[in-house]
Amino acid sequence: MKRVPILPTLIVVLAVAAMVALGFWQLQRRTEKAALIAHAVANLDRAPQPLPARITDDLLFARVTASCARVEDWTMGAGRTATGTSGYRHIAACVSPTGQRFRVDKGVAADPKLRPVWAGGAVAGTLSHAPGGPTLLDRITGHAAPPAPMIVSDTPASGLSPSQRPDPASLPDNHLGYALQWFGFALAAAIIYLLALRRRSR
Missing domain, CATH: 1.20.120 (Four Helix Bundle (Hemerythrin (Met), subunit A))
Structure with a gap:
């Protein structure tokens, strides 16, 4: 052998x-x-709580409040309304009075050409992560930035329907x-x- x-x-x-x-x-x-x-x-x-300065995963899906002092930009992507209808959701890039940056999902439109009218103000909704994020290469190399926090607003902008609330499922x-x-x-x-x-x- x-x-x-x-x-x-x-x-x-x-x-x-x-x-x-x-x-x-x-x-x-x-x-x-x-x-x-x-x-x-x-x-x-x-119960709703003010958006903390440091966002950790254990706060995901909690109800939070915040103040958007100004809207720097808007992005649009696929989304669903609270009733389950598909559409185009509009996400505002906000800056708080203290300089904290976060995103706000202000609702879903059926028409992709519709532009939301919202210049900021008080926000209340469910805390989630903004769509997108680090690539697989970023994660492997250790250069992955933490996901941007996003509040799915209870109250949509004018002309939009409320977005579907984030679900832990x-x-x-x-x-x-x-x-x-x-x-x-x-x-x-x-x-x-x-x-x-x-x-x-x-």
Whole structure:
């Protein structure tokens, strides 16, 4: 019987160990995500609070109030009204009296040519993240900026319909699937290598 090659075996063992570790890490992330979603659901019924200077994920889906001293810009993207109708939502880039920057979703229009009329003022709504965000490369390289906070306003701008309130059910919770994938990769790698060793021994 031929001797088991040391270096290839060591490489396969390390690779399998790494994949198993990633699988358990995804299971841990699943537990953390479940706690985050439960907290977000509880936030839906909390009393409104002023928008804090430092936005953390545990505040997502909470009701907040803020003051938009001026609107710097508008962006438009796909959105849904509170009744579920698709349309074009309009997001204002706001600056507070203290200089804090945040976005405000001021509602959805059926006509993409419609331009909202709103110059700022008091805002009340549900805290979320503005659409878009860092790319995968930014996350890998550690240059990802924190997502911009956005308030989905209860009161739409003139001519717009209220946007659909953010729902914690929209938070991705696919860590179990990722964990099973990593465990599957580890098992497949081990089986393939054992079959290769068996073939080699013949």
